[in-house]
Amino acid sequence: MSKCIVCGRPVTGDHHQYCCHGCQAIAMIVDSMHMDENAKINHTQKLLKQLFGGNNFEKAELSMIDTFNLQTQFQSFKNNDHKTNLDQYEFQVAGMVCPACSWLIHHLLIKKNGIMDVNLNFISERCLVTYDPMVIGKDSIDNYIVQMGYQTLSNISPGKDFNYLRFGAGWFLALNSMMLAFLVYSAEVMKIPYELQLLCSFLLLLFATLTPMVAASQIYKAGWFQLKTFNFKMEALIVLSTFTAWLYSIFSLIRGDFAHLYFEVVPLLLMITETGNMITGLFYKRLYQRLTVMRLSIPKKVRLKREETYDFVEIKEVKSGDVFAVQSGEVIPLDGILLIDGEFDFSVITGESNNVLLKAGQFIGSGGKVLTNPVELIVPPGEVSSKVDTIIESTMSAFNSKKKVALWGDKISSYFVPLVLAISFITFFYFLQTDLFTAITRSMTVLIIACPCAFGIAEPLVMVFATEWAFEAGIQIFNGNALRMIPSIIVFDKTGTLTVGKPVIQKMIWLEKPADQYLDIISSLEYGVDHPVAQTLSEVGQIIKIDNKKIKAGQIEGEYDGKYYQIGKESLYPQVVIPPEFSDSSIVLFGDYDKCYAIIALEDKIRDEVKDIINQFKNYKIQPHICSGDRLSVVAKVSKILGVTDYLAHMSPLDKVQYIKRLQDRKAKVLMVGDGVNDSQAMMSADFGLCVFHGQAMTKLSADGVFLTNHIKGLPQLIGIMKAVRKKIILNYSWALLYNFIGIIFAITGVLKPSYGALAMALSNGFVIFNSSRSGRDVR
Structure with a gap:
């Protein structure tokens, strides 16, 4: 494999001299200068140093290679302050091989007419273009970058598929249908010319026909598919009710019966449903935008x-x-x-x-x-x-996983829709004995008022808000399903969770004559291990090369100068007697395979906020447990200070998992809070696993959530959010069931007309949205 003659990066294919278009452009520019080879090399190296150093170019520095006027508009944005109609376009550029690529894109873009400023970061691949929309558009910018040999990823904003123009047109049709219907119905108490009634009726027919085609086509597609596959959900009932209203109104119009037209029900019901979809989508869009900004910054x-x-x-x-x-x-x-x-x-x-x-x-x-x-x-x-990628991917998949369980609404709809259809048919045949008009009207009203829209948004909205509230409390939720669970027991790891995670060496006793390199070996064995004790011990000496380093449960071993050393817990050297003065200290032993060289005693400070948090849990009737791998005397001391009666010591990762499973066998809901690798399996076994801020990457990946701050003060607030989530979800479903029960009775008895049924459904959805949005106010 050859190397780029400019930057030295590997180049695929022996016939290529450059790794990217940017290096090729630099070579052409420098080669065109009238100077000897050494001077060209010096100019190239100076430019590359500037490029790879990650610094921004100044105009003077660019002048050394600007034989083609590449800098003509380098600072044009500053010189165009008088332009106030500028817009910004943010996107990602893919395909850049080295910093020369970003240089090339920057200076070719800045020369384009209408582009005022370009801010392109090679490392993040993030590009922000300030441009005049009256001169150049986003598509032209994209096409120009593609012509250079790169790709643009400009679909940063979610929800762009939602067509606000069609949405506005749909509501225009719905509102005008209401006014026209009022005019037609007024003929019963006012003298309205027949020609005007006929004109308004045909306009109602037109609006009712256009709305499903223009503004609510997705609802109809989904509804017909559900009916064909007998997979009854919300859209199926909407399609049946609106199509029935439209068809019945056609027959009434043919008969000249203007008093029994229900065309306005079609656009009104469809647009109310579309509005609910839009509101739900806006919440997801807000979340997605925040995550997108986070992703672009990496x-x-x-x-x-x-x-x-x-x-x-x-x-x-x-x-x-x-x-x-x-x-x-x-x-x-x-x-x-x-x-x-x-x-x-x-x-x-x-x-x-x-x-x-x-x-x-x-x-x-x-x-x-x-x-x-x-x-x-x-x-x-x-x-x-990548912590950020984990947060982003886990957050988005969290809502997908939430939907799997959060689809209680779909489960209810799968039974509710066939039940409503049955009630509607029974109502039709019962009142058919009286007259056809009453039978159709009342059965149609049952279909309209019993729309399960509230079931569809009862849970997802609460979960969207709850995840936001947890984030504001300093906790990133990865698995939103867990927010429904209210724990009865909270199991804490000790070191780094209940303590600050910065243990201090109290004393070190040497059982063998200390060699000069022993402290260096201790530091090097512990170096790179993300545990509070390891971080402290890694600072006692200099870092030296350790071969064949292995990390096992409770110990670390490695080879130095042909000899193996190990460091770990008391169990590493069971024959060693620990001095009584170390009874309340965490103990680490160091030596070789045969004998112990040193006893190291460490102590860690309990977090300031922990005692108040434990007391709050007791008020919540939640039992705190401590499950630690440390010595019994140390764990007992911490438990006594915090007032925790349930605690276990000398716990291996498997012991913690088995302990949590025993608690779950007793029907307990367990929340596990930890930080080390030895907590990751326990977190996965718990109903909710929560990792502290400085926890290991593996632990964070196995957790359902992670603290975003270097304390756990947000934990009681998380419990409050869980309680609010449970309460609001139950209230949403209870309201939806009660509303439908009462509404169907009113529809059967003829108290509600189809038009009023559509308005009642809108009020029901409004209650669910309002109730969901206020579900976190009690815990803020």
Whole structure:
């Protein structure tokens, strides 16, 4: 495989000299300059250094290669402040190989007439174009970039398939139908010319026919499909009721019976349903837009370290153990372990601009913005992951998974629709003995008023709001299904969950004469392990190379200078007697395979907010349990301080899983809060798994939610949200059932006319929407 003669990146195919169009353009420009080869190389290297350094170009720096007037409009936006009708177009550019590509796109775009400014970030692939819509359009921008050999992904905004023009036209038809119907019905008490009644009736027919075709075609397509497949849902009942009203009105119009036209029911009922769909879609759109902004802010490329140089590579090319760098002001693209101390801003994830100082050896998720000097990170063992991608994908799939269980409304509709059809047929044949008009009117009113729209939105709306409220409380929910569950028991891990996760070494006792390298070996064995105790011990010495490093349950082992060493819990050396003075401390033992070299005692501080949280749970009648892998004396001490009577120590990951299953066998609903890898299996077994902010990537992936802040103060608020969710879902379904029961009785007895039935259905949907939107006010 050959290399690019400009930037040195690998090039596929021996006949190619350049890795991308950008490098080819740079080579052509530099080659056209009247200078010797060394000068050309120097100019090229200077430009590449500027490109790969991730800095912005200044006009003076561009002048060295601007023999083709590439900088003519470089700062044109600043010179066009007088233009106030400018618009912005944000999209993603795919196919860029190296920074030269972004340079080429930037300076070819900026030359286009109508484009005032271009802000293209090679790493994130995010492009923001400021343009004059009177001169150039978005399609032209897309086509121009495609002509360069790249692709644009401009479908950033969801809900663009919702046609607001058709929606507005539908309501125009519906409202005008109501006015025309009022005029036609007024003929019973007022003298209305026959010709005017006939004209209004034909206009009603036209509006009732156009509405399903123009504004509600999706409802009719879904409804007919459900009827053909006998899969009865909301749309099936809407199609039956509106089609019956339309057909009956046709017969009445032919007979000249203007008093019994119900054309206005068709557009009114359809547009009420479309409005409900639009409102629900807006909630999802708001969520999607927030996640899209989060996704766009994350770099799509990584500055990977290769010996002494750095190369930009796609994220998919990164593997465990790779080291990558992030410059100041850039956003971290992947989860990793810090090799250098740094200060970060996680406002992309949390929405709050709080600076967080993290030490070397700590885990940091993608999405953090580097505020200090450039930092280096190493990809941890296991699958390469991104915290932001996990949040985005899990949040979107959360609503899909929610729909699987949250489709109680569909389950109800599958029984409710056939029942309503049966009642409608029975009503028709019963009143057919009296007269045909009464039979058709009342059976049709049953179909109209008994629309199960409220069932369809009873749960999804609550789940949308609840996820938003949890996010505001500092908790990202991955599995919204769990929000329906109100826990009866909350199981806490101790270290890093109930404690601050920054243990301090109280004392270190050497059982063997300490060698100079022992502290370095301890640091290197613990280095890169995302556990509070490991992070503390990784700082006692210098980091040296450890071969054949293995992490097992409760211990770490590795080879240094031909000899194997290990570090772990007390069980590693059962023959060692722990001094009484360490009875309340966490113990770590270090040595080789044969004997123990050192006893290390550590203590961690309990979080300030934990005691109040435990007391709140007791008021909620929720039992707190502590399930820790630490020593019994340490766990007992913490439990006593917090007032927790149920606690277990020396728990392995499997022990925690079995303990949770025993609780569930007793019909308990269990919420598990933890942070380490040894908690991941327990979280998956629990009804709801919640990971703290600094927890390991593997743990976060197995959790149903994760704290977005470095505390757990939002936990009581989450319980309040769960209670509100359960209460509001039950209330929504209860209301929908009660409304339909009363409405059907009124329809059968003739109290409600078809037109009033449509309005009653709208009021029912309005109640469900209002009730869902206020479901979190009690917990804010």
